Amino acid sequence: MKWLDHLEEWIITFLMGAATTIIFVAVMHRYLAGMAIPGLQDWLLGLNFSWAQELTIIMFVWMAKFGAAYGVRTGIHVGVDVMINRLNEKNRRLFIIFGLCAGALFTGIVGTLGANFVWENGAHYAFLSALGSDVGDIPEGPTTPDLEWPTWMVYSAIPLGSSLMCFRFLQVLWNFLGTGELPHHDHGHVEGLEEEKDKTPVDFNPFAMNDDLHMRDLKHPQPGDNPAVDESGKGERK
DSSP: OHHHHHHHHHHHHHHHHHHHHHHHHHHHHHHHHTSOOTTHHHHHHTSOOTTHHHHHHHHHHHHHHHHHHHHHHHTOSOOOOHHHHTSOHHHHHHHHHHHHHHHHHHHHHHHHHHHHHHIIIIIHHHHHHHHTOOOTTOOOOOBOTTTOOBHHHHHTHHHHHHHHHHHHHHHHHHHHHHHSOOOOOOTTOOTTOOOOOOOOOTTOOTTOOSSSSSOOOTTSOOTTSOTTSOTTSOSOOO
16 A cells, blocks of 8 residues: 555645745735835735635645545554553553544545535536536535635545545555554654764763863873872872
C-alpha cells in the first residue's frame, strides 16, 4: 500500500502549501490595494479575491481529515496511556485491541453517515446527470456562497477522510496482532535532519584554559596558580 501512503502525503502537502500560498497572496493583495500607487492600485482593485477565504477553509478541512488518517498510520495522535502501560502485558494487549476496534468502528460510522449525507445533498443528482438519466424530483443541492461549488463536493471530505481513517485503524490493528508493535512517532526528530554527534572530548575541561581571561577550575590547578593550592589540587585558595 505504498502508493496509498504517498498519495495521502501528496494530498496533505499540496493542500497545506496551496492554502498557505492563497492566504499570502490574498493578504498582500489587500495590503497593496490600499496604497495609492498609480496604475497598480487600479489593477489590483480589479482583481477579485473574495473567494480566497472560503477556498482556504475548504482546503484546511480536507487537510485535517486526511491528516487525521495520516496521524493514525504514523502514531502522532496524542493518547493518554498512563493506566494502560501500568497493566500486565495480556491486559494491555486487550485494551489496545479494544481501542483500535473502537476507533475503526467510530470512523466507519462517521464515514457511512457522511457518505449518505453527501449522496442526499446533491451527489445523487450529479451522478444521474452525468449518466444522462432522468433526475426526476431529486434535488440538485445547494452551492457554496463565494465559489458556488456544489456543497456535496466540499462535504465529501467527511466520508473519504473518515473511511481512510477507518482503514488505517484496521491496518494498525492487523500489524499489532501480528507483531505486537504500534506505530510510534518521535516528536523530537525532524525528518531529513541528521543529528550532529557531540565531538566534545570526554575529558575536556572548559575552565582549564592557560590564560588569565577565564576562570580556572579549582580541581585542575595550573602552573602559576595561587601557591595556597597544593600540588594535588586539594588545597584551598586564600
